[in-house]
Amino acid sequence: MIHKLAVNQFYKQQNKILLTTIFLVPLISSSVALPVRAITFNVRHNIKTLNTNHTVYQVAQVPKVQRLPANGVVKRYWNSKSQTILAPLNIYTRGTQHYFIKVVDSKSNKSAMTVFIHANKNAAIKLPIGTYKIKYATGKQWYGVKDLFGVNTAYNQVEKQLVFDVQGDKVRGYSLYLYPQVNGNLKTTPINRQQF
Numbered sequence: 001m002i003h004k005l006a007v008n009q010f011y012k013q014q015n016k017i018l019l020t021t022i023f024l025v026p027l028i029s030s031s032v033a034l035p036v037r038a039i040t041f042n043v044r045h046n047i048k049t050l051n052t053n054h055t056v057y058q059v060a061q062v063p064k065v066q067r068l069p070a071n072g073v074v075k076r077y078w079n080s081k082s083q084t085i086l087a088p089l090n091i092y093t094r095g096t097q098h099y100f101i102k103v104v105d106s107k108s109n110k111s112a113m114t115v116f117i118h119a120n121k122n123a124a125i126k127l128p129i130g131t132y133k134i135k136y137a138t139g140k141q142w143y144g145v146k147d148l149f150g151v152n153t154a155y156n157q158v159e160k161q162l163v164f165d166v167q168g169d170k171v172r173g174y175s176l177y178l179y180p181q182v183n184g185n186l187k188t189t190p191i192n193r194q195q196f
Contacts, residue, residue: 063143069116072123086126087164088173097138106131134158
């Protein structure tokens with residue numbers, strides 16, 4: 001087996017630290033792709049000058065996997081008043097992906113609420129009367145509210161806005177089934193991180 005050795009050097013001028021990463025990558029012979037092995041280690045040295053022959057990179061910190069929030073944990077971004085009429089929103093999931101759901105006020109485009117739902121679990125929440133967009137992120141490993149499910153996060157948005165209102169003496173709410181349904185009536189669209 002033939003291997004190629006690639007060495008990348010990263011300099012952080014402010015702290016005067018040299019960070020060296022070495023990757024061991026096999027070459028492809030004939031039409032068979034060989035497995036890739038990565039060996040990574042960090043070596044720190046004090047340096048007095050920055051060699052101008054090298055490109056300066058900023059090394060990003062890798063987020064740490066965190067413990068999952070409890071199922072149904074809600075963060076509200078609206079003030080609850082005793083006269084506020086609340087409408088139900090029941091959310092059902094299936095499968096092995098966890099869900100971080102964001103409920104966005106359609107008028108202000110600001111988050112009204114977020115809720116975390118474990119894989120194959122459900123949650124029941126209540127929202128003030130209004131019109132909302134539902135966005136959600138899914139994944140298996142939780143890295144926190146900032147990084148969500150890391151680089152493997154999938155982002156989606158429910159295509160239609162949901163109107164929570166009062167009709168006669170009844171409050172209209174919704175039940176969302178966030179998995180494929182025969183004759184389903186809820187379409188979702190993939191979105192990117194910035195749209196989330």
